Amino acid sequence: MSDSDSPTPTSLPNAPETTPEQAIEHGLTEEEYTWIVDHLGRTPTFVELGIYSVMWSEHCSYKNSLALLKTLPNEGPALLVAAGEENAGLVGIGEGLGVAFKVESHNHPSAVAPYQGAATGVGGIHRDIFTMGARPIAALNSLRFGSLESDRVRYLLDGVVRGIGDYGNSFGVPTVAGDVYFDDAYEGNPLVNAMSVGLVKEDAIASAAPQHTGSVVYIVGASTGRDGIHGATFASEEISEESEDKRPSVQVGDPFTEKLLLEATLEAIDVGVVEAIQDMGAAGITSSSFEMSASGGCGMELHLDRVPVRESQMTPYEIMLSESQERMLVVCDPDDADQLVDVYARWDLHAERIGTITDGTNVQLYWNETLVADLDARHLDSGSGAPVYERETKRPAYLETTRAFHPDEVADCTPDTATDMLHTLLAAPNIASKRWVFEQYDTMVRTNTVVGPGPSDAAVIRIKGTDRGLALKTDCNGRYVYLNPRKGAEIAVCESARNVVCAGGKPVAITNCLNFGNPYKPEVYWTFAEAIKGMGNACTALGTPVTGGNVSFYNEHPDGAVYPTPTIGMVGRVDDLHTQPTTAAVQTPGDRLFLLHPDGQAYPNDIDGSEYLATVHEQIAGDAPRLVLDEEVAVQQAMRTLINTGTVQHAHDVSDGGLAACLAESALHGNCGMDITLSIPEDVRADAVLFGEAQSRIVFSVAEDHEPAIQEAIQDIEGVSATPIGTVCGNEFRITWAGITWVEAPLHTLRAAHENTLPNAMNAEQRTAA
Missing domain, CATH: 3.90.650.10 (PurM-like C-terminal domain)
Structure with a gap:
């Protein structure tokens, strides 16, 4: 619950009214909306509804997979951080060096915009690596398409491969391995999984967890636009004929800006002015701010009107849910703020102070001094407050x-x-x-x-x-x-x-990207559970x-689900x-x-x-x-x-x-x-x-x-x-x-x-x- 001394958040005058119907349109269930209202003791504002919709989406919360994922072996002498604790996995390889690595999917975006979908998948996975202080040294990918006899499949293959190549080549990290399969089962729903591997000194690992109340919060990198809004919820539904209309849910990447962001971020970490850092991937500022607060056990006050934007009249709802690429949330000590700004300025990047780390565990969002959201980060977190389900299973006929x-x-x-x-x-x-x-x-x-x-x-x-x-x-x-x-x-x-x-x-260790169909279908969930055991x-x-790793459900098209594909x-x-x-x-x-x-x-x-x-x-x-x-x-x-x-x-x-x-x-x-x-x-x-x-x-x-x-x-x-x-x-x-x-x-x-x-x-x- 919100601090009783805080004002009650309000929706802005032009914001839509929050209703159960709106919640369902946002991908929440009626039961989940009831849980939200009961927890808050009030109707959520429209901004809060948007936040819940992405943070409780399958893509961000793993609500239909987390219980099973916890059964996987996740301990070993080489592990430097616990599974899921940071932006990527991290293992020690001796001589004070660690390897950060992770694989993630960009399947749905690549199905409707293959070039940008694949390109931004590459950019996003590299950011997960260098937010840990690791320099990316290699990229891999795992691709699945329908039959090569199809014009549509050849179009998708061409766009995906060019997207991976253009972004990776411009960013300056070699693409060194991968696998490509073709089968009718992937017709209409290609799988595009991207992996990044980086090196970091064990004494220079950056964390996503803020440490001190009073530390200041900066958004660094590119400006925020309207691209990618509701990308997380788009990735948590099946591909259909209407998916072509969701091209705005596909982000647009710029590898040259990402290269600047990489160098500036590693320099800032190296000179010791970064207390915590989080990539803005799925759900943008929403996921980065709430995940940082949950991992650090702290609160956060953010002023969204200070976020650099590249489009006019953007609303706080749009700013919070935008998935514009090449952005980070950085926390630093107030005494280090000027040096942090100077580092990013030398690389010609924004570093704008938008908030402060606070006591408690609530994230409070302001728009021109109006409180538009006040939510407990723990209630949004996949490890604590977000719903966790175990679905019905049935052996496929x-x-x-x-x-x-x-x-x-x-x-x-x-x-x-x-x-x-x-x-x-x-x-x-x-x-x-x-x-x-x-x-x-x-x-x-x-x-x-x-x-x-x-x-x-x-x-x-x-x-x-x-x-x-x-x-x-x-x-x-x-x-x-x-x-x-x-x-x-x-x-x-x-x-x-x-x-x-x-x-x-x-x-030494694995990361995974688990590509499956709709988890609400008992046959799909049985398959998923069996694959986890294997x-x-x-x-x-x-x-x-x-x-x-990453779970990607809802990989379906009108003719059925893709082959279950747990990429390793x-x-x-x-x-x-x-x-x-x-x-x-x-x-x-x-x-x-x-x-x-x-x-x-x-x-x-x-x-x-x-x-x-x-x-x-x-x-x-x-x-x-x-x-x-x-x-x-x-x-x-x-x-x-x-x-x-x-x-x-x-x-x-x-x-x-x-x-x-x-x-x-x-x-x-x-x-x-x-x-x-x-x-x-x-x-x-x-x-x-x-x-x-x-x-x-x-x-x-x-x-x-x-x-x-x-x-x-x-x-x-x-x-x-x-x-x-x-x-x-x-x-x-x-x-x-x-x-x-x-x-x-x-x-x-x-x-x-x-x-x-x-x-x-x-x-x-x-x-x-x-």
């Missing part, structure tokens, strides 16, 4: 159909068809080269990129001034999660960790705690850049190839959920591919051990497209052929051998003279085998077993299949807006 699949329902491949099938899979949009995408990104700016996108399972970034680095990856196969939400989420975590291991890193199981097994952002530590970074490209003719796998599971009889089944047989069916967590842990340990010997020439995990695609990709990356000879049990299907996607398998190579040392290196790791499978050679690619050649092709035909899909789809004549 479609699982009865998909699980009934048996491999015998589809014809096995033959020696006459297998080579053509491999070409078909290499050309499939989900497996084909994404060079058309990543060549639009600056991957080398700042010159710390050791391994960028393309020839590696994960990116590797140098920690400047040291011999160490970071291995970074985003990953999730939504089809797996659709077929088995718990196991599919386990695979998403395990594969991202496996990618980091294949690049020479030790997985993510927790895998993170516990691998020792990679969850540092935080994995960070790993590379301790020695001289020996450990490993790419997926084979190196030298004569090198020996091995398949690392759980004992007895080199070639599981498993085509469930595979790209082969979806592309060649047009069936999304079966279970998610085979995964046993204990086996996965052992395989990753063995791969790290082998890489640490310094003998591994390349490493690439078996994933989309199975063993044949894995081998072909490494051959193409290294421009060397392969002569593969396998020993296959008689009861295993040929298509399972070649194209099955059973997990916990890695292909690697060593020089011929190191072959004898392989078994010795992993002899103490129980349950793991390294099976010799062939040799790197010439320009031909060949797979045989039992004296029969199953796949045989020159590299140039494999390359043509792999490289041409996206360029052919995205030529200028075909990039038309729907």
Whole structure:
């Protein structure tokens, strides 16, 4: 409740009357509006209603997910801040350095304005990093679209990729890794998840929590406009035909202003004039002010008429809810205020004093001396006063159909068809080269990129001034999660960790972006709950705690929900850049190839959920591919051990497209052929051998003279085998077993299949807006 000595806030004369109907139009339920009135003991003003509508939206409050998110493993010796405590996750990597990282969605904005939606997603996630005092050193993204045959999808892909590239390239942070999938399930509702990674000295971490009553509050950065108003509530509803009318809910970004804001903010933190700082992301000044007050256990008095604006006659309601980009809320000691203003002025940015930290926990908002809002920050906070729900669950009926699949329902491949099938899979949009995408990104700016996108399972970034680095990856196969939400989420975590291991890193921790449909639908919520359990199981097994992340519900379109897609952002530590970074490209003719796998599971009889089944047989069916967590842990340990010997020439995990695609990709990356000879049990299907996607398998190579040392290196790791499978050679690619050649092709035909899909789809004549 408000302090009894304070005046009662009033709506301005021209403000709409606050009614239950208005509350419902703002996205609140009738019950939630009743709770607000009961808590206040009065009808909220129109400004207060707007504040509640965004702070209690799913996007800001996590009201339908928080109870389940709290079950995830979020503790570990490397964590420097608790999950959700600050703007981003933070882990220590030794020598007094911390890594700040986070991934967030900008799905709905990108569906209606792909260029600006994607661009501002990149800008927003970078601000979360440098508000912690960390300098962003790398960007990643995870993208999902409908079928490439659709004009609308090509328009969205073109706009999103240009938006990411233009903003990131201008801002000056390399985009080093990511993943792109295409499926009809994402038609009409693309997923655009952006990740940022930054470095900070442990003794220079900035906090979002104010410390002292009487400290002063500044808004810094760009001016405030009307762009993005109600963006948080827009992100908390389904995409529909009316969504095109909500383009004003999409912010407009300026990477050059953000670059100035980055440098000014890091300078202000470095000289010690920042007591607390918060990015203005979703809900703008509203979220930053109320979240800061809640985290600091303090109150705040703000004078909105002092906020620099770029449009005339803006109301306090608009100013509070605007999501204009490149802005921060900064708290400092009054004695440091002049120095703070000077720092931002040197970078040609606003630094306007708009308020003060006060006793209590209420945020009071004034407009020309009229009190227009007086609310307890704790009642708006997702960790205390905001509603928390656990929704009804129901196992989706479609699982009865998909699980009934048996491999015998589809014809096995033959020696006459297998080579053509491999070409078909290499050309499939989900497996084909994404060079058309990543060549639009600056991957080398700042010159710390050791391994960028393309020839590696994960990116590797140098920690400047040291011999160490970071291995970074985003990953999730939504089809797996659709077929088995718990196991599919386990695979998403395990594969991202496996990618980091294949690049020479030790997985440390994850962030996540959980993209699901409408949580009020019991089948969707059951899927979400199962995925959370799977993510927790895998993170516990691998020792990679969850540092935080983002939940994006309501990813639906008129034909249904997207595949459940819990995107994982994995960070790993590379301790020695001289020996450990490993790419997926084979190196030298004569090198020996091995398949690392759980004992007895080199070639599981498993085509469930595979790209082969979806592309060649047009069936999304079966279970998610085979995964046993204990086996996965052992395989990753063995791969790290082998890489640490310094003998591994390349490493690439078996994933989309199975063993044949894995081998072909490494051959193409290294421009060397392969002569593969396998020993296959008689009861295993040929298509399972070649194209099955059973997990916990890695292909690697060593020089011929190191072959004898392989078994010795992993002899103490129980349950793991390294099976010799062939040799790197010439320009031909060949797979045989039992004296029969199953796949045989020159590299140039494999390359043509792999490289041409996206360029052919995205030529200028075909990039038309729907």
